[in-house]
Every structure is written in structure tokens, then in C-alpha cells.
Amino acid sequence: MSTPAPMEGRASGSARIYQTGGDQYIEEHVHHYAPGSAPLFGPPGAGPAEPRATAPDSVRMPLVGRAPGVLRDRTDLMRSLRAAVAGPGGDIQVLHGMGGCGKTAVAQSLFNEAVRDHGRVGLWVNASERVSLRAGMLAVAGDRGATDSELVAAAGGQRAAADLVWHHLNHSAQPWLLVLDNADDPGILEEGAWLRPSPAGTVLVTTRHATSPLWRVPGASSHRLGVLPLEDATLVLRDLAPDAGTRESARKVARRLGCLPLALTLAGAHLAHQLLESWSMDEYDRKLTEESTALVDRGASATGGGQSRHLVGRTWQLSLDSLAQGGLPEATTLLRLLSCWAADPVPLALLMPAAQGGAGLEHLDPPLTAARVEPALRALLDHSLIDMVETDGHRCVKAHGVLLDSVAAGVPDTERELLADAAGRLLRAALPQEGAASARARSQVRLLAPHATGLLHRVHRHGPVTQETARIAVRLARLVYEAGDWTAALALAATAARTAAEHLGDEHPATIEARSGQGPVLFRLGRYAEAAELLRPVHRDALRTLGPHDARTLDAAYELQRVLHRLGDLTQARTLLETVLDGRRHVLGEDHVATLKTRCEMLELRLALDEFDGYTAAAEELAGDCERRLGPDHLVTVWARDALARGLLRSGRGAEAEELFGRVLAGQRAGYGDGHPLVLGVLIQLSRAQYAQGKREQAAESAREVAEGRAEVLGEDHPETVAARAWYTEVRTAPPATG
Template identity: 30%
Template sequence: MAAVVVVLTAALGAATNIGTGMLPAWRWAHSPAVIWSVVATSVLLLMLLAVIQQRMAGTDNPPGLGATVRHIFVPRRAGATRPAIASLRPPQVTDRDIRGRDRLVDQMTALYSWRGRHRPRVNILHGMGGAGKTTVAQLVAGRLTRAGVRVWWVSAATATQLDTGMRQLAAELGASAADIEHAWSDTGSGPDLVWGMLDQLPQRWLLVIDNADDTRLLTPPDEPVTAGRGWLRPVPHRRGLLLLTTRDGDPATWPAARYHDGGDRGDWYRLHPVGMLTPADSAAVLLDHAGAAAGTVEQATALAERLGGLPLALGIAGQTISQVRRTGVAGSPATFAGYRTALDTGDTPTSTPTPTPAAGALSEAQARRTIDRTWELSLDLLDRRGLPQARTLLRLLATFADAPIPTHLLDPATLAATALLPDLTGEHLATLLQALTGVGLVTLEQTQRSTPVTLARLHPLIRDTSRRPLHTTQRHTTYLAVSITLLLNSTTNLDADNPTTWPIWQTLAPHTTDLHSQATTHPDTSDETLIDVCGLTQKTARYLGEAGLHQSARDLFAELLPIYEQVQGVEHPEILATRHNLARWTGAAGDPAGARDLFAEVLPIYEQVLGAEHPDTLDTRNHHAYWLGKAGDPAGARDLLAELLPIYEQVQGVEHPEILATRHNLAHWIGVAGDPAGARDLFAEVLPIRERVLGAEHPDTVTTRYDLAYWIGAAGDPASARDLLAELLPIRERVLGAEHPETLNTRHNLARWIGAAGDPASARDLLAELLPIRERVQGVKHPDTLDTRNDHAYWTGKAGDPGRRPRPARRGAPHP
């Protein structure tokens, strides 16, 4: 029969190729009637053969019905809907005119114009710290937002910020929670998920990746960033644009050809150096800030050249001069000439004079020295205004990470009890923050949330400059201890398992991990501070795991464990909790066998230290059974849970939510181990208890109903499975929404069981209705969409219409 199909297919191909002039045109082939007769006859014969083949294979099972049920309760997993955990809105740019960057901003925004259609869609802004790369990106983002372009802003200052931002982007693009969980596991790919969804967007979009100074965060290990397999990839169409800011302009990082206008590019990316401002633009910046009363254009130009045209230094100098003139503080420079003299003579507590840098030739080291001087002159002004604690506060802020700092961390009562800022009041703290803002050393902004949060930002160069004196003194550990205490107090009642706290944790996590790194690498850190920072880090790692950053959670627990053991001892309850969490997130990151082994190692220690019936010991047994099953031993998981359940019920009570989750998992593994009827019966026992304890529409209850339907069908009663899912579907539509992925899964499986119950035509029709929704919501190449397409083809054939089977999905097809 296969040979017949080949012959008919060849005849059909020859006829169609003749009609398009792709084969030598024999005389008889010029007759349309002959051509179409061949086509029609071939198609009819192929359809007949397909029907015969389907009848011959009619004993096959419906697709998907033999698959294991998806729903399993991971012990102690949050069941609430996850809120947005990162803001992707671009930071607001100052209203003041930005000098000297118009041409670069115009180049970026013109990429959506006709003349920009052939330009690379990935653009890298590179330059030293303080040059204004982020400001250019903000201007581009603002202009394109006003033009109707969808804009997202992700910080790559730390791995945690990059991961969190990209997960949030995936969610905003419509990825389901399950897809995101898989993409951020060891077996998935976050970049593949995000870029696949970006490629499908029909509207124009801009993605800004800011502060990507460590380009290794953008790419898989041991791959160059320009390999295009990480977060930085070619944009294959004119609808999208990616803008990246980085200090790294090394040709080794960006192997490139040269544009005629001096810009660098590869095949799909272009480099744009962001250098120093010209003397004229630099002088204009100083005049914008300080006003004409501070001196002439020539004097402003001389000071600008003295500062090397570095935008950050120009802004600080101009704002400081403005503050001096506004407050009338004696002894501080109030003019451009006076400020230049102070720089030339080294008239600051820590600076010495150095030669004026050549225009446009400022090195990174010269930039740091320039910022050092302007920083000291600004703090000298605040000293003379009676605010000497501003210097201490700035250094304290500099111990935090290169990320926005929530000002609610700076609890006045906690700070007042320290030797750094004794007797500090809330009013005086506000005065100090405003003073630092006034001289350009700190930026304050409010988040766009329902409950606004004030954030303090330090430019990375100011942060590094402020940290440097601490490393040369014994006071570094004092500052670290105060910062850790502030974070500990702020997180005392912040439950990392509660999704409503995740937006707060998202702002705190970069700081906790950075302080952990500083404290554990400093030789003089006390054991008390180490214990505090380890406890703080453990809570942060739990948040990362609960929020879906499983690999980050696993790695942070692995880094934490040996340090915690060193200061607490290997059998301390906090050490056991750390080992438990390391095992848990090892499994969630895609290594179930590793999780199984880690739980098997820690379980006897739990039993020895806490006792066999301690709730934490029982919870560890529960997790061990779970990962045993996930590692491929469902019978072993079933047996362990069957042993655990009566002990668990005796300790916790038969209707405790953990007990119900354990019974649910036991039912699951009974079914997977080969007893669908046993799974069905146990799910039937659990369901009414969950309805009474949790409510009929609680997510866990609805999941138990869904799984009960599955095992009823798997046990041989597809009609009852169909009926249960038909009752469940309107509940999921009402609770989750008609287009939620779990609702779509329910519709899909309802169609499957309808078909298995003997109505393939209805199954076909339901899947035909579902398929375009899947394509729109999840994308044409999403696995669930392909599953629906394949099942539609299957039930179309079962309904007796093989000729109407849809064409298979094309993987990797180009998008318009």
C-alpha cells in the first residue's frame, strides 16, 4: 500500500508541477481538463487509502488518554495566584533637557521608520559608568512609548534581577504558570520561551536590558554573547527592537565589522559608543543646573573640560553649585570658577589635584577620580550646612546592591540605636535624603503600585566611590551589620510563601544576596553577623523558589549551607531546614533523582534530632516520597506515603490541609503505579473532605475534581469522566477565566473523553473551537497548541472525515 501511495503522490506532484511550468510541457499537458482530471483522481484515491489505513489501525487508543495526570501537590507549595513581582515600566527620565544625545536618540527611534528597515534590530549602548547610557535608553523608551510601541525595561545588574524581570515579561506576554515553571527548570529554557513569544507579537515592541555590565549573565555558560542563544538574540522582523546598555565595549565581546559612520555592528547587532559630551554640550549642562548667575559660558566650558565632559560629574557639580547659591553656605564654591579652583587645588578632604583630562579622552580611572572629587565637594557643602550625617548615610546606602533601595528599610529607630547615626529621627532622616538628592548623589522615585513605595537609587559609580573608603577601614563590618539588621527587621513578618509579599521581596532580594556575599567574604565579620545574614539569605532563597526561580533558589541554598554549618553546627534545626530546602529546590529545578537522594540523606538526621513524629520530620518524609515517585519509582512513592499517612493524621489531624495534600498525592501514585481504580476511589474519598474544608471552588478542590475525572476515565468509564469535566468546566471558566491555560486544558480533556465515550464528531468540533483560542493565547508553536491540533486531526479521522484533517503545524515557520 505504501508503494501505491508513492505512485499516486508522484502523479499528483507531476500534474501540479506541469501546471506551474516546472516540468517540460508535453503537448497533452497543456490541456487544463487533463491536468485537473489527474489531480482530482489522485486526491480521491489518496483519501480512500487514508480511510482504509485508518480502519486497519482502528484499534489504537485516543491520543493522550494514557498519559499520567499533570496535577500533583508538591508539599508546601503556594496555591495562590502569583502577582506581578517586577515592574517592567521604564524609569522616568528627568524633565530637564538632555544635552548632546539627540542624534543617538533619533537613530534609535528611527529604526521603526522606512529608512531604518534594513538596520540591525539589536543595538548596544556601551560606555563607561556615568556617561549616560541609561539616560539615552530612557529617552528612547519614553519617545517610543508615546508613539504607541509596547516597551519593557529589565535590569541585568544582577542575575536575580534579570531572571525576575524576564519571568515577569514571559507572564505579561501570556505564558502560563506551567510554561514558566518548565522554562526556568534545568530541562527548559527561559530565553527560548520569551523569544518565542516576542516573535509572535503582532504589534511593535521595544525591550530594554539595562546595566548588562557582566555580559556572561546574558548567555549560556561558556558561550559568547554573540552566539545569540541566550537573552540577546537576533530580532527577525521589523516589529521588534532590543536596546542593551553595558560598560563592556570590548571587541573580544562584540566581534564586529565597521559601519561607514563609525558605528560597529555584527550581522544582527550594532554597537553605539556613548562617550563624553562636547565642551559646548557640557557647558550647557552646567548652566542648566546652576544658572547663568554661576558664571559665563566660557567659565562653564572651562569647568566642563576640567570634569572631562562626564555627564554624571557635570550633573553633580551643577546641582552642588545651585545648592550653594540657594542656601548661601559660606566656604563652598558658588561659581563655575570657584568649583574649578577647588578641583585644581585639591581643596577637598580626600582629594589631590590631577591634570585636566583631554577632551573626550577620559579613562575609567580618571572618571572615578573626577566623581571622587565632585562627591567630596558635595558632601563638604552638606557638612557646612550642618548635615555631617549625610556622608554616613550615603556610605550606608552604598553597602546595598546596585538596585533601587526601598526607603522604608531605613527605620529611624533602628538607625538611632547604632553608633553610625545615633539619635536619628524620622524627620532628620528625611532631611538627609532630600539633601543628598539635592546635590545629585541620590535619586528618589515612587513606584507605580496601588500602594506607592519610595525608592532611593545610587548611580553605580557613586556607589563604588562611596564604598571605597569602607574597604580601607575597620568600619566596613559595622556598616554591613547595620544594613543586615535593617533588612532582618524589615522581613520579620514577611512570609516568603505568601505571593502577596513577592513584590516587596523582589525589591529586597538583590540587597540580601549582595550583603550575604560581602559578609561571608570579609575576614572580620563576626559570627553573630554571619548568623543574621544566613537567616536572611535563607528567607530570600525561599522567596526565589516560591516565585519560580528554582535554579537561583537551589544555588543560593547550596552556597549558604557550608557557611551556615560553620557557625551553627551540622545538626542545628536551621541547618536541617537549609538542607531540606536545598533538596526541594534541586528537584524543582529539574533533578528529581538528586532531590530524592538529598532527602534520603537528611531524613535520618531529622529523626535523630527532632524525633520521628515531629511535623518537620513528617514533612521531610512526605517530600522524600514525592521525589522518589518523580524520579521514576511510583510504587515506592505509593508505599512510603501509605506508611506516612496514618502517622501524619495522628499528629496533624485527618482534615489538615497537609494531610489532604498527602492523600491526594497517594491517590496519584497509586494510579501511576498501575491501579487506576484504586486512584479513582481514593480521589473520590478526598474530594468531599476538600469541598467541606476548603470550599467547592478552592483551587486545590477543583484540581482534585479534575484528577478524579481523569482516573475515572482511565479506570474504564469515559462517559463519567466526560460528565465530571462538563460540570467542572463552567467553574474553571468563572474562577480562572475562559482563556486561562487550566481552563483550556479542561476543555481539551473534555473533548478527549467525549470522543472516547463514543462521540468523535463532537470531540472534533470542540477541539476545532479550542484550536484558534490556543493559537491566539498560547501561540501556534506552543506544545499545548500542537497537542490540540494533533488531537483535532485524530478525532476528525475517527469521525470519518480523514480528508479534512488539518495540516500539521509548521515548526519554525517565519512570522510576518
């Protein structure tokens, strides 16, 4: 063993030398004061110190960056907080919300006002970690008059540190505002009872933790901070970068960033401080598509906020890191799963299979087993990473779009395919059966539609789209179409077709299915020529690659003949429909719903061709077959009755037709809901039956309802709206019936 070398050191003034011959851990806190003020840790036996005119920077100044020049859309909140600061004291105000929503900015603005306008002593403590909280609170005690010996005893554990701090806060000669910033782990405050009300001042806590029992102590009030309204978010960008574009351009960027204050601040700072580039708001909006949160974070250098909490791409990772350290790493996997979908509300029913096992999430890293889904979900809620909302009677969770972009960008490449597969399986399991007629099923379809689009976009951006992902989107587009939201159905079907073509090729079966799925939507939207132009090559490709008897080939032919029917090419439509009927009978069987539906379509085509011989008998036979095979309330059964009622009307049996149209109308409303466009198609036939019997007022009222309803749902230029307007005019202006 060698002899240690001698060590020498000299110090002058307030400097110190520590010397040791072995491994030692030395921690020293140095506090600087104005010349002439006493050091915080003075010699033992020193008398009581007066509150220092100049406190440590970490206590008297909020070292969190520059305060916003204008605090947008926090008027009511600031009014409430100002009243608390100006009051007699004893209040604890808790600001909670997701990372980046501006909690610290509100606290900083209130802090500055309290000091400047209300004569309060402002005290600011970083409560994000035990060390910073303890050091900051002891500095608060020193600021409020604690002696150096008291502080040495508290620092050394000889007396309760929190009791010392609150003793001096309670006996402060001046009213104060104490900000405990970034208290994202309430357990740190709870240990040693650091959070207490005091009659001498007001405590303001900022936290991401929304539901801690600590916020329910007597005298505490909670305030949830969310994102800004769109107009205020627009003004934030205009405040920071007034020359970067128009108000409308700023509004687009604000909407794209989800009106999140942190993202707006960074985006505005970047636009205002460009040197080599000079992007406009519109150019910045386009760049966001390519770079997302990575682009936003470029503005951090311009704000002086390079710390993790000031970076969009990092801010939420702090919460996830904290959860992982606390024994909930599964929260990261659950949030990554949510990032596969859209920023719209996610029904809890979509996550239920994951809680029951079998979603494949247990194979991820960190693994998410069925038993840990509920705790992970609760943890994300508690840390304001997601919110609980109710939409159309469905309990849902919702995450911010920028958060989801940030999380998705950070998913390891090895996990992406597994996550996308799990997201697709869960989405498929949540889909109601085609033809499901309940209002709840329709509302669930509307909620799920954005998530199919979100999954397509996410997978398209980060990896190859599989045929299963494309087919889920196609199926959901079909359900949205059946629910009557034709514009949304077309957008989803078009996205599925475009994405499938890019990743799978034009002639892949999933691509053909997706392209074909746009046809019925274009048909219902009255865009007949466009639908024909799309469906002709789809049908040709299906014949060539899938064969004439494949169900997808028959589907494409069926949709094409409907369009040709509307365009007046009845002969070609008849040829195609006969092929479809023969093929579906051969492939699917006589009793299959698609076969029965094709027979309904054939009856409608026969009416257009003025083929009345045997029509009524064929319609009665079809209605009976549908009722026996599908049930009396099935929508195809209702459609068969509609075909029979039209035949009765054309043959002059108006009273029978009116009665049957009434039953059809009730069946359509039960199956689709009152607001569905197809209900209006039956109502106009009822109007015609009423008119045929001389019931002019009833016919006119029914026609008016159809014309106004179609104009509202389909638009004034839709062919069916034009036809309904013409019929209403004819009925309203017709001379009174004689006889």
C-alpha cells in the first residue's frame, strides 16, 4: 500500500479548500447576497437575522425564462388568482394541466403582478425534485428570517425542515406569494408536509398531476389549464411573428399545433428569429407535415429555453420517465399505442380488448399486460397526458395532437410494426357488424373513423402499410357510408385507396377493394360521371387480376351498374346487373344478403326500363323471401317492400302504396335514424302516393320536408335536391283536384 502524497491548499476571503485522502462525497450550497448582508450559514450563536433585502436568485426570481408579453385567454383564471393574492391569505391555488399548456407562464405573470402591483414578497421554488424543493424551501425560510443556526440544524436533520420553513412563513411581517413550480410528483410535497396553508400569504402550485388527494386539503382550489381557443392561439403567433403571414395563415398554423401554448411560443420564436431562412406562416405549415415536433423545437434557442421542459419533443417524456421510475413503465407503451390513432376522442371500448388480453401488447417493450392496462390508463390521466371526455354517450380518452406526434416520433423502429398491428386489431375488434342499425352503433362508427385515418397516416409515415390496415379502413369507410356521413366516408375511402396503391400497388386485391369502396359514396353524393370514371378501370382490373367470380369483382360491377343506371345507360347496367346476380347466386348462395340486395336492385332497374309484366308478383315474392331469410326489420327487407310499393304506385294502386310506403318509412327511420339521407328518398315516394290520391296538402308538406332536408344534407346542387325542389314546385303549384 503506497503512502498518500501530502496535500496542501490555501484559501482567501470566503473561499474554502476541502482535502481528503480517500473517497469522499462533498455537497456545498453557496448563496450570494448583496455586499454587507450576512451569510446564510453564520457562526453559531449569532442573533436573529432580519429578513434579507436581497434573497437568493432561486427564491426571489422565477428562473424559468422570459415571461410572455401578453397572456392570452387566461382572463377569468387570472382574475380569480389575483383575488386570492390580494386577499387575507390562507389560500392554496393549484394549476394543473398537460405539459406545455402554460401553467408556469400563468404563475410567472401572477408572481410579477403580486410583487409589482400588490406589494407581496414573491418566493419561487422549483418543486420538481426533492433536492431542489428542500434547498429552495430552506432558502425561503432564510429569506423570511430564519437564523443560520436554525438553517444548519434543519439542513443537518436536527430539526424538522418543513416546520422551520412554515414557522417563518406564518410569522412573516410582509404578505407573500409562494410559487411551487413543476410539482409533478405530489409525493415529494407530501413527504415532510411541505404544502400547507398560511394566514400570511398565498401558495400557488403548478403541476401536471391532476388528481392527487393533496390538492383536496382545506383551503385548496384547483384550476385546470387546457389549450387556448383558436383565435387567442392565432394572436399568440401574431404577437411573436407579426410579419410572417396573414391572420388566416397564423390561424392555420395554430390549428395545426393544436393551440398548445408551448408549441405556439416555439413556432412564433422560430419564425421571428430566422437568419438564413425566411419562411412564411404558410411555408411553416407545410414544413410541419414533414418534421412535426422536431421543427417546432427549433424555436427553443430563440426563446432561451433549451431545457427539456421547454422542448415540445421532450416535455412529455419527463412525465413518462417519472412514471417509469415510479413502477409504471407500461404507461409509455399505452401512450405509444394511442399515438397510432388520431388526436380525436378514443372510446374506452377500443381499449377494452387490451385489458382482457390478446392484443399483443405484452410483446412490446415495455410490455403491457392485460392486468396493467387499467393502472397505466389511470397514470396517464393523473399526469394530464390524456383527458377523460364523453362524446355521443361514449366514455373516451383524448390526447393532444402535438403530444401524439411527439410520442410517435420517439417510438423505436423495432416496436413500430408491433404497435401498428395491435392498434389495427383493436380497431377491427371495435367495429360493429355491417348493417348494425342502432344509434349507438352509428355513433361508435363516427368516433372510430378518424382513428382509421390516423392509423393509415401514422403507418404511412413511419413504415409500410399492410393489406390488413387498408382493409380495416375500407370496412370502416363502408360503415361510415351506411351511417349516412357520405363526405367523411369518401375522405376515408380515398385515403385508404391512395395509401394502399402507394404501398401495395394498383392491382393488389386490397387496393382494388379500397378503390371500389369510393364508388358507392360518389354515387350517393350525386357525382355520377366521376364515379363511372373511377369504377370502370377498377372493374377491369378486378376482372383481370381476381377473375369474374371473385366477390370483389362482383362488388365493383354492382356499383358500376348503379352509376350507369343514373347516367341513363340502362342496357349496359342491365347486362352488368344480370352478371352480378348470377355470380352472387353462384358464389354466395340464394339466401345471402348481397344476393337479395341484387334482386332489389333488379326490380328498380325494371321500373326504369318500364318492364311491368309480372313486376308486382316478383316484388311480393322478394319481400317474402327477405322477411323469411333476413327478418322483418332488416334494411334489405325494408328495401324490398319499397320496391313493391313503387310497383303498386306505378300500377295505380295509390292507397295500398301509401300504406306500404308508411311502413317502409318507419323501417328506414328505425334502421338509419331520422337524419339519414335515404329516409328522404322514401318520403318523396310517400308524397307521390299522396298526390296520386288527391291529398295535395299532405303531398306538398311531405315534398317540402324532402326538399329542405336534401338541401341541408346533400347541398343545393345535388341531383336529388334539384329533383326534390322540382317535385315540390309541381305539387305546390298544381291546380286543386276536382271530383
